[in-house]
Amino acid sequence: MTDLLLRNVRPMGGPASDVLVRGGCIAPPGTDATGAAVEDGHGMLLLPGFVEGHTHLDKTVFHEPDWLVNEVGPRIIDKIDTEREWRARTRHDAGAASLAMARAFLAQGTTRIRSHVDVDTSGGTKHVEHVLATREAMRGLQDIQVVAFPQSGILGRQGTESLLDAALAMGADIVGGLDPCAIERDPVRHLNIVFGLAEKHHKPVDVHLHEQGSMGAFSLELILERTRALSMQGQVVVSHAFCLGDVTERERDVLLAQMAELGVAIATTAPASRPVPLVAPCRAAGVTIFGGNDGIRDTWTPYGSPDMLERAMLIGLRNNFRRDDEIALAFDCVSAAGAKGCGFADYGLHPGARADLVLVEARSLAEAVVVRPPRRMVVSGGRIVARDGVLLA
Template sequence: MTNTWLITNVRPHAGPRADGCVDVSIAAGRIAAIGPNLPREPGVTVEDGAGALLLPGFVEGHTHLDKTLWGMDWYRNEVGPKLTDRIENERRYRAESGHDAGAQSLALARAFLQAGTTRLRTHVDIDTDAGLRYLDGVLATRDALRDVLDMQIVAFPQSGVLRRPGTDALLARALQAGADVLGALDPALIDGDPVASLNLSFELAQRYDKPIDIHLHEPGELGAFTLGLLLDRVEALGMQGRVVVSHAFCLGALPEPARDALLERLADLRVALLTTAPSSTPVPPLKACLQRGVTLFGGNDGIRDTWTPYGSPDMLERAMLIAMRYGLRRDDDLALAFDCVSSVAAHACGFSEYGLHQGARADLVLVAADTLAHALVARPPRKLVVAHGRIVARDGVCVEDLIEH
């Protein structure tokens, strides 16, 4: 594929020509022009879109590439019901099996690319037993795919920052080694001291000038209390727009007045929420968030690991699950679910130059579907996936020579 080329005869999923066909001119990895009947310059490669639906590359807002067992033999899950059971079971399995975070993260990242994801945020365990071994593996994957996949790495303390001495020093090393974001976990339930835990996390984030993405599983009033403490620090330290709260189950279980007061603060401080839209756990209310200007986006969480047999690198599937969890049925409401794994996710994670417009990076997906809603429900094989202006998958199969280094 040449550096300048043209995709013809595609239908944008939104906009004034949603019902008509356009062409997309790509040059130097960017969208040079988009519109009907673009000129065919001599010598320029032309790819016929054959009337396919044109989508932007998908965004995975929250996954754990380092943990996955993708492509491996089936893992028999007999873990106990508590969060700490899952944490300790995973630590034991990874230590005993020699789980290779580099090879496994590469396998799942390639599967994401094949299904149309071109930007991705992954949490990586920083562990006092394994040190930075898992981070090193995912850093190698990020480097191997750097030309076709934008990957943000969150340095994630899976056991909290206080319970295992030395975790804070390892997190500092991880941020220096290339992690983009500081992670955190349940300051009250896991660390047992939300004030000390949050103080340590925010001090680290400020010292290394990194944003924060915190897992907050804490339920009801306890979660609301922790969330309030977190928002106090965002406000006091001027970290507006630099914090994501993942899961935030408490917001799905609070009385509306208490919930809405927190939503108002979240919107005012530009703190975004990430949901995986689990089927059996309270979730932040999508439409209440939209009404108040709170950014809510989506992700898978773990995919085929010791925690869960579920998950898929297909973000159209995740968008459909988000739509189902929130009871979305109208075509325009299904578009809101797609926003959670595309434009809203890109904004929340800070991925720039995103979208289907002139000057945006050329991250494109073609599918055989009538409409966006149809694409989410049917999830057809990707006819073409373009990342950074290069074809990386065709008819559901990776183009090997473009992502091997």
């Protein structure tokens, strides 16, 4: 692999410097750059490749020629049922969909993705198989984690547990779970299955927890108890965790203290329309909180974008982050905190980190977040993979 010297770039908006990439990694300052290909950064901002910490690559219609008219009902169960029926009816191709979406993410600077992928008795494990194929296709360009996700629940549809087991055996990286009370109606049985599969396959857990208030807090406590009992410190993510946005601050802080102790992280999409865990109190408590789009243009929602700077902006808006130092926290949610929460290694701009890099024209990190300028260059593992938002061959 050719070395790459980026001249006159401003890491994280700091002073201009040269950055050398050697063997796919960032070289220590002072390393001899002889023979390296040289790119003039023109004083652009240099950022680490972005991290999408919670999406659903398998569901999107992003790449499809027809607009999907959304007429879905207001409840979560409406969306679950509508989607499963739509998938069966249209034979939506999760392989083509996930590959198109992953490539769109890469073109916009995202080099690591955690994707939940539906496992249910209607589609079986085929969506997982398709996204595993996308993971292989993107290997060396983009890291994709696959969560075997029981979107339609485990308990109400016999055979789902075996399908999850099979999905994990074939290579899914993480065991998913879903609203143990509100959807599954039997939190102990649901979570025992989820954590049982994690123990069996030695894999981490990521539970969708939309439940609000005291019900959500109760489910969260059950998750924390099992994390402790199985010594799964640092191996559990709670996605959404809306309950942390609407219990009292005292109740929230008790939960956050336990999450910090157990290394349980939070994935947030920072939705504008409901209570959410706020970034500042989570960080103050020592809890890793990171960002994701959730679904992008699917039967659930037409919103979302493969641009993690836009997600950082939405996180900033949801948290009322106006100061430059606060907006840096929003960016952290789609970069270093995402890597930490998902367990992506060798992340960052320090010497030895994998050279996943993004160049944008911006005067400051805050401007990059609020303006979301075109990606002039994306580097993955030391190779230039996109220019001006377009993937190279």
